Amino acid sequence: MGKIIHTQTIIDTVAEMCINANTFLSDDMLRGIQIAESNEESENGKEIFETMLKNFDMAGKKGIPICQDTGMVVMFVSFGQDLNIEGGSLEEALQAGVAKGYKDGYLRKSVVLDPFNRENTNDNTPAVIHYQVVPGDGLKIKVLPKGFGSENTSALKMLRPSDGMPGVIKFVVDTVEIGSPNACAPIVVGVGVGGTMEKAALLAKEALTRPLGDHHPKNHIESLEEYLLEACNALGIGPMGLGGSNTVLGVNVEVFPTHIAGLPVAVNISCYVNRHIEREL
């Protein structure tokens, strides 16, 4: 018999995570922005970084969101197969946690029920939840409140194996070039290569949860991340697209086995706040 977790614990934890991620910048992002500020060559860029840092400070002090687009919530949940949930369903608890967090935290409700009729659900649910069943009795929850200024600039392409790494590089850089002026640069770029169409997109999304500055353990992927970072920053697009040396703060690439006929690549873009938070229950 594994561990027991009550749904109320899950609701309260998720609510707290939503409020926290929207109000406080994570340590890795703060470090990344401070480094970028110190080497920014553009006068506009320097002033923009100053404004960003002032804003983080003010959000924390006032206890209000850093950005008014408090996002649509994406969750990655690792569920231990021996874990017992008491008090109701896990899915309902996770969704209830989002609703509670967005109400209690005075966060903006940005979700519409039907993509065509577009009526607001008024509690920011449903969240998009991805589950993974793992050995043991743990419960790990990652929460990403994903803003759509950057989400809208993301893209996916099914490349051919012959396109290889040069094809992937071209697609990532092209996507950043088109998207970053609208995506609140300097951005974080999550890249998923391999798998199937939807697997590549999931890899790209989860890549955004990797702390800024950490690299992929495989050498050739780490080299790709470093090359992409330099290639994107050479675009000169800069903070908020107004020119400068920092267009991208980091590129996180994840890979997965794929089919002999394919080379799927997905690029998921996040703004410079890149809200991500993780808890283990």
Add this chain to the structure above:
Amino acid sequence: MAVINLNTPLCKQDRRGLKAGDHVRISGTIYTARDAAHKRMIEGLEKGIPLPVDFTDEIIYYMGPCPAKPGEIIGSAGPTTSGRMDIYTPELLENGLGGMIGKGNRSERVINSMMGHDGVYFGCVGGAGALLQSCIKSVEILAYEDLGTEAIRKLEVENFPAIVVIDTMGNNLYETERKKFAYHI
């Protein structure tokens, strides 16, 4: 860096005096509208329904705020991506709109329309929702209350920081600035 103080409304002459790259602080009344409000305004115009606000020489801020915490008048209030409003903007410029505040690039059609009507486009720092909230001194819902965060709001702002990104001559910082910092690898 020199900063120009602006008071709204901005007449054509004021707007023509602004150059891409100018740093400004805006004080006075501005109006919020984003996707759903633009759609409703333009669909209304097509049916002969007048705009809910006389936008002559006024500024629209592309923004949908967070709810206000107790003791506050509004929640976080930073700009949204302007490009989504591009399809609707020329019609508002034709109806007298003087300027827009948002983030991100505009379409060629919008820039041409701005040049034809002396429109000016200001950019402010995306994501700076808490800082920009502190520049807002009063809030009144003017129209489309059912749209919630997307309702049209009348804001009184003080020293709202922005940069002229596209001026009435069509000079565009998104085009000119990146060239100074781009390099080949």
